[in-house]
Amino acid sequence: xxxxxxxxxxxxxxxxxxxxxxxxxxxxxxxxxxxxxxIDPNISTMTIVTxxxxxxxxxxxxxxxxxxxxxxxxxxxxxxxxxxEMVMIKVSPRQEDKAEVLRLAEIFRGRIVDSSPKTYTxxxxxxxxxxxxxxxxxxxxxxxxxxxxxxxxxxxxxxxxP
Amino acid sequence: xxxxxxxxxxESLKKEGVKHLFGYPGGVVLNIFDLLHDExxxxxxxxxxxxxxxxxxxxxxxxxxxxxxxxxxxGPGATNTVTGIATAAMDSxxxxxxxxxxxxxxxxxxxxxxxxxxxxxxxxxxxxFLVKNVSDLALTIKEAFHIANTGRPGPVLIDLPKxxxxxxxxxxxxxxxxxxxxxxxxxxxxxxxxxxxxxxAKAKKPLIIAGGGVISSDAAxxxxxxxxxxxVPVTMTMMGLGGFPGSHKLSLGMLGMHGTYYANKxxxxxxxxxxxxxxxxxxxxxxxxxxxxxxxxxxxDIDPTSIRKNVRVDLPIVxxxxxxxxxxxxxxxxEVKEPWAEVRKAWTKQLDAWKKEHPMDYDRDADVIxxxxxxxxxxxxxxxxxxxxxxxxQNQMWAAQFYKYDKPRTWLSxxxxxxxxxxxxxxxxxxxxxxxxxxxDIAGDGSIQMNIQELATAVINKLPVKVAILNNRFLGMVRQxxxxxxxxxxSHTKLDETVPDFVKIAEAYSAVGLRAxxxxxxxxxxxxxxAIKRPVFMDFVIDWTEKVYPMVPAGAAIDQMLFxxxxxxxxxxxxxxxx
Numbered sequence: 001x002x003x004x005x006x007x008x009x010x011x012x013x014x015x016x017x018x019x020x021x022x023x024x025x026x027x028x029x030x031x032x033x034x035x036x037x038x039i040d041p042n043i044s045t046m047t048i049v050t051x052x053x054x055x056x057x058x059x060x061x062x063x064x065x066x067x068x069x070x071x072x073x074x075x076x077x078x079x080x081x082x083x084x085e086m087v088m089i090k091v092s093p094r095q096e097d098k099a100e101v102l103r104l105a106e107i108f109r110g111r112i113v114d115s116s117p118k119t120y121t122x123x124x125x126x127x128x129x130x131x132x133x134x135x136x137x138x139x140x141x142x143x144x145x146x147x148x149x150x151x152x153x154x155x156x157x158x159x160x161x162p
Numbered sequence: 163x164x165x166x167x168x169x170x171x172x173e174s175l176k177k178e179g180v181k182h183l184f185g186y187p188g189g190v191v192l193n194i195f196d197l198l199h200d201e202x203x204x205x206x207x208x209x210x211x212x213x214x215x216x217x218x219x220x221x222x223x224x225x226x227x228x229x230x231x232x233x234x235x236x237g238p239g240a241t242n243t244v245t246g247i248a249t250a251a252m253d254s255x256x257x258x259x260x261x262x263x264x265x266x267x268x269x270x271x272x273x274x275x276x277x278x279x280x281x282x283x284x285x286x287x288x289x290x291f292l293v294k295n296v297s298d299l300a301l302t303i304k305e306a307f308h309i310a311n312t313g314r315p316g317p318v319l320i321d322l323p324k325x326x327x328x329x330x331x332x333x334x335x336x337x338x339x340x341x342x343x344x345x346x347x348x349x350x351x352x353x354x355x356x357x358x359x360x361x362x363a364k365a366k367k368p369l370i371i372a373g374g375g376v377i378s379s380d381a382a383x384x385x386x387x388x389x390x391x392x393x394v395p396v397t398m399t400m401m402g403l404g405g406f407p408g409s410h411k412l413s414l415g416m417l418g419m420h421g422t423y424y425a426n427k428x429x430x431x432x433x434x435x436x437x438x439x440x441x442x443x444x445x446x447x448x449x450x451x452x453x454x455x456x457x458x459x460x461x462x463d464i465d466p467t468s469i470r471k472n473v474r475v476d477l478p479i480v481x482x483x484x485x486x487x488x489x490x491x492x493x494x495x496x497e498v499k500e501p502w503a504e505v506r507k508a509w510t511k512q513l514d515a516w517k518k519e520h521p522m523d524y525d526r527d528a529d530v531i532x533x534x535x536x537x538x539x540x541x542x543x544x545x546x547x548x549x550x551x552x553x554x555x556q557n558q559m560w561a562a563q564f565y566k567y568d569k570p571r572t573w574l575s576x577x578x579x580x581x582x583x584x585x586x587x588x589x590x591x592x593x594x595x596x597x598x599x600x601x602x603d604i605a606g607d608g609s610i611q612m613n614i615q616e617l618a619t620a621v622i623n624k625l626p627v628k629v630a631i632l633n634n635r636f637l638g639m640v641r642q643x644x645x646x647x648x649x650x651x652x653s654h655t656k657l658d659e660t661v662p663d664f665v666k667i668a669e670a671y672s673a674v675g676l677r678a679x680x681x682x683x684x685x686x687x688x689x690x691x692x693a694i695k696r697p698v699f700m701d702f703v704i705d706w707t708e709k710v711y712p713m714v715p716a717g718a719a720i721d722q723m724l725f726x727x728x729x730x731x732x733x734x735x736x737x738x739x740x741x
Contacts, residue, residue, distance in 0.1 A: 010343055014292075018284060025285050055470065062467040068289045068309060071343040 002031070003057050004083060004153045007046040007064055008072040011037060015069045019046060022067065028052065028060055032085075034150030043071065047152045076153045083153045086125040089138060090145040092118050097141045108134045119144060167296045167327040168193040171260070174303040176203055177335050180231050182222065182594055183207070184215035188235020189275060190262035190324040207594060207623055210615035212239050214587040216246025217613065220255050221588025224574045225549055226595045227380065229256035229310045236262045237275030240321075241282065245581060248286040250317040252578025253401060254378055256310040257317035258303075259287075265325040266294055280321050288316030293323070297331040301339070308339045313346030314465040315378055346464060350481030350489060358436070358460045358477055359493045363500040365434035367456075367509045368394045371417065371446075374401030374577070375439015375463060375483045382406065382570045384487035385438065391494055393502050395513060397425035399440045400562055401577040408566035409546070414513070415522065418446040419714045420559045423520035424513060426712075426720040431512070432457045439463055439483040442472040443578065452719035462486050520712065520725060522563055530705040531681050533557070533632045536688075537564035540602060540630065543688050548600040549574065551589035553609030554582045555639035557632045559710040561604040583612025586629060590616060593625040600628070600692060607633040607661045617671045620697040628691050629699050634706040635661050642709045646724070668699035677701040 009015050016035060023030050031049040038045050050060060057075070064073045076083070093101045098120075105112060105122045108130065114121035124134050128151070135146075165173065171194060175183070184207045187195045198206050209215040212234045219230025234243055240261040250257045264273040280292045289309045291302050299322075306318040362368055376385050382405050389396050389412050396406045397414040406413060417425035429435065435457045440446070447453040450472060458476040461469050462483055469478045479486055524534040537560050540548070546566055551574040552558040558575055567573045574592060576584040589603040603610075610631050620627050632638075637655040644652050665675030674694055678687040684702065691698040712723040 014280065014284070017281070021285055059467065059471060066465070066467050068341065068344050 001053070001057070002049060002051045002077070003060075004076040004081070004151060005048045005050060005061065005064070006074045006076050006153055007048060007070055008038070009044050009046060010069040010071065011042050011044045012069060015044070016046075018067055018069060019048075019064070022063055023050070026059075026063065028056065032150035034152050036152075047150060049151050074155065076155060080156045081153050082156060083127050083151050084125050085128065085131055085149050085151045086123065087131055087135070087146065087148045088113065088121055088123050089135070089143055090114075090119050090121045091138055091141050092144045093120070093141040101138070101141050104134070104137050110134070163333070164330040165333045166193070166330050167299055167322070168197050170296065170299045170331065170333050171303065171322070171327070172197055172201065172204060173333060174300050174335065175231065178303070178307050179228070180204065183231040183233050184209055184218040184222075184591065185233035186212050186215055186235065186239060188237075188239045188262060190236045190264060191233065191322075191327070193324070193327045194233065194262075206233065207590075207619065209587065209619045211613065212242035213246050213583065214590075214613050214616040214619065216243045216257065216259060217249065217581075217584050217587035218591035218594075218616070218619070219257055219259075220246060220250045220584075221551060221574050221591030222595050223250075223255050223257060223591075224588070225571050225592035227378075227571065229258050229307055229315075230591060231258050231260070233260045234262070235275065236264055236279070237277045239275075240277050240279035244282060244286065245579075247283055247317045247319065249576050249579045249581045249584060251286045251288065253576065254315050254374060255317065256315035258306050258310050259317060259319045261319060261321050262327075263292070263321045263323040266323045267325070269323065279319065283319050286317075287319050290319040290321065292321045293326050296326050296329045299326065299331070300333060300335055304336050304339045305341060308341070309344065313344070347466070347480045348464070348482040348485055350462065350479040350486035352489065354477060354479045355486060355489050356493050356497070358479060359490060359498050361434060361458065361460060361477065362392055362394065362436065362494070363498045363502065366505055367428075367432045367512075368392070368434040368436060368506075369428050369432040369457075370394050370396040370436045370438060371399065371429070371440055372396055372402040372405045372438050373399040373440020374405070376402055376405035377570045379439065379464070379483040380570070381439070381484035381487055384484055384491060386410070387491050388487050388494075391491065393506060394436065395428065397421070397428065399443070399446050399577075400575065402440060403562060403573045404567035404570045405439075407568040409568055416562055418443075418720065419448065420563065420710050420712065421720070422522055422563075423712055423723060423725075424516035426714070426723065427516045428513060429454050429457070430719070430721040435459045437461045437463075438487070441465075441468040444472070447472060448714050448720035448722075449718055524708075524726065528705065529681060531678060531684060531702055533560045533634075533702070533704045533708055534564045535681065536630060536632060536684055536702050536704070537561055537604065539685055539688055540604070541565045543685070543692060544600055544602070548572070548602050549589070549592045549596065551575065551585040551592065551601065551603045553585040553603070553605045553612075554580045555606050555609055555637070556634075556642065556708075556710050557604050557606040557609065557638075559639075560632070563710075582609035586610065586613050586627070587616045587619070589627040589629070590620050590623075590625050593620070593627050594623070597625075603627060603629045605629055605631045606638055607631055607635060607657060607664075608637040610664070611662075614667065617668065617673055617697060617699070621672050625697065626695050627697050629697070630688075631664055631699060631701050632704050633661065633664070633701050634704050634708070636706055638706075639710070645709070646713075647715070664699045664701040668697075673697040673699060675699045675701065677703070679703045
C-alpha cells in the first residue's frame, strides 16, 4: 500500500543524502520526494511517497526515526490529511483546440502562466487524481513539456482516524 | 585564550577521558601529529595500516566499553578505515574516527589525497561530521562521543579539513550536549515489562536468547539474576558470548548456524523466547519461516528498528537491556508467585536429553592436531581468564564453540560484517587497555595474513599478544562449504605451499615464533608462549579436513543440522593431499 510520510529534519547539508541513502541502501521505493524549509529555517520538511506492506512501512518509519538528523516522522496515511502537487504543462494546441485548452484550464482552476503565439503554459495544483485527469484531457492537444512537483501533505487539524 | 584546531582537538579528547588513540600520519594531519610529538597525556599507537588502527580502536572499545579513537589522514588513509568502521557499525561498537581532509577551499576539486569520506561512510557510521569552522570543533567532538556511546552504540566519523586544524578559536568545552533529534529510549515500558513477567511465569518451555546488547549495556549481572530467579535456560548469539557465563548450568552455549544442537532444538521447541539485546540475524534464525514455530516472542532491545525487522514479535520492549532487566527482576520478585521449577521439570529433562544426544564434541582420539583440541587447551591453561580475539571463519567458530566465555568483554570477534583480519589488531587494542591480561588472537592461516603487518605494532609497543594460528593451509570455511555443497571443487581456497612460514615471519618482526605439528606439542607450545612477555605467533599445523559442526546449511531451519557423525569417511589419499 502507498504511504505519504512527512519527515521533519534538521536543515543541514547532507541530510537529503542520508534519507535517500536509507531508502536505496535498504531497498525501499521512493515514488516522490519533495523538500522545503519550514517557518523555522533550521528545519526542513520532506514529504516522501513510498509503498510497501505494513512490515516494510513500519521499518521505514522506524529507520527514518533512527537517523540522527530526523526530528519527527508522521505517516500521513494514518491521519486525515490534505495532499497537493503541482504541474506546469506547456501545450501547443492546433488553432481549433485553443479554446478547449483554455476551457479545460478553467475547469481545473488552472492558470495560464505563460503564453506565446504557439503555446500556453498552464499551472495546476491539486491532488494526484485531479492532476492525472487534467493531464489525460490535455494529452490529445499536444503536450510539449511537462514538469511536476513531488507531493506535499499536511494533516487536518484535530481529526484522527479512530 | 585562542587555540588552533589541532590544540582544540587534543584538548577535547582529553576532556572526553581519552588516553589512547590509534592512527597513521599523513599530509593533512601533520599539524595534529606535530602536537602529539610532545604530548604527555595522550598516547598515539602507530599501526601499520589504517584498517589496523580502526580494528585496534574497536578491540579497545569492546574490551573496555569506552569509545575507541582512531586518527588518520585524508584520501587513502580515510578510505582504508571503511572496513573497520563497517565492522564496528554492524556490531554496535562505539568508535570515534577522525580523518584529515584537504583544506576547505579545495574540497570538491579532486585535490591530492581527497576522498569524500563523509559521503563514503554515511551508510556505515551511526553519524558523521564535516567540520567546516574551527569554532564548531569542540562541540562536534562532544556530540561525536555522545552519539557513539549512547543509545545503540556505533562508530562516528569526524572529517577535519587541514585549514580547520590550523585556524584559531576560543576553546569552550560544553558540559553536556543535547541533540533535539536524538533521544534514545532507555526506560522500558513498565506495563509491557509486567506483561512479560507474567508470560514468563506461565511458559512451560521458555528460553532466553542473549545478544551483544547485554554486553554493550553492561547487563551481565542483571541477566544472570534474571535467568537464575526464573530458572530459564540461556543461549547466546555469537555477539552475546560472555554476556552469560558459558560454564553456567543454565547455559546452552551458542545458537544458530554453528550453534549447539541443544540450543537450536530448544529454540524450535520453545513456547516462549525472551530475546534480549539481539537482532535475529540470519545466521541465528536460519530459515525464517521455520524459526521457532511454537514460540511467542518477547523482544527487548534499545533499537526499535531491530524489533519486527526479521521475525514477528508478540511483546516488544524498547529500552536499555540493563534497565529493563532491573525492573523485570523486581517485578518477578514482587509480583510473580508461579511455581516455575515444578512446571518446567519436563523442559529441563528434555534439554538434558538433547545435551546427551549431541554434545559438543570432536575426535579426541585423533593423532593429528584437532583445532578444537587447541581451543580447549587454551581454555584449560588460561582458566578462561584470557581475552580472546578471533579472525573470521572456522577459527572463529571453533573459538566460539570450545572456549567457555564466563565474563563479558573477553570475546572480541567480528560478528555482523565477518571481517577477516580483525583479530590481530583488535587483540592489540585490548592488550593496550589491559597490559597485564593475557590476550590471545585465535586465527587461521588465511585471515592472519590480512593484517599481519600489525605484528610490528605489537612488537614496537611491547604489547605481548599471543596469536594461535590454526593452520590448515586452506581458506577453511569456504573450503568446508565447497566440500559440502560444491562437490569438493576447491576453487581458490587451497593456499597450500603459498602459506608462509609463520615462525620465520614472527622472527622477522622480532617477535617469537613457535610451531606444533604433533598433538603432544600443543600444550608445551601454549605454555611456552603464555610465559613469554613478548608477542608470539604459534603455528598449529592442524588436520585440514576438520570442519565446523554442527552446521545448519544456508536456507534450512536451525534444527536441520549436519553432524560430524554423518560425515562419510574420506579415502586416505585425500588426507595426504596437503603436507
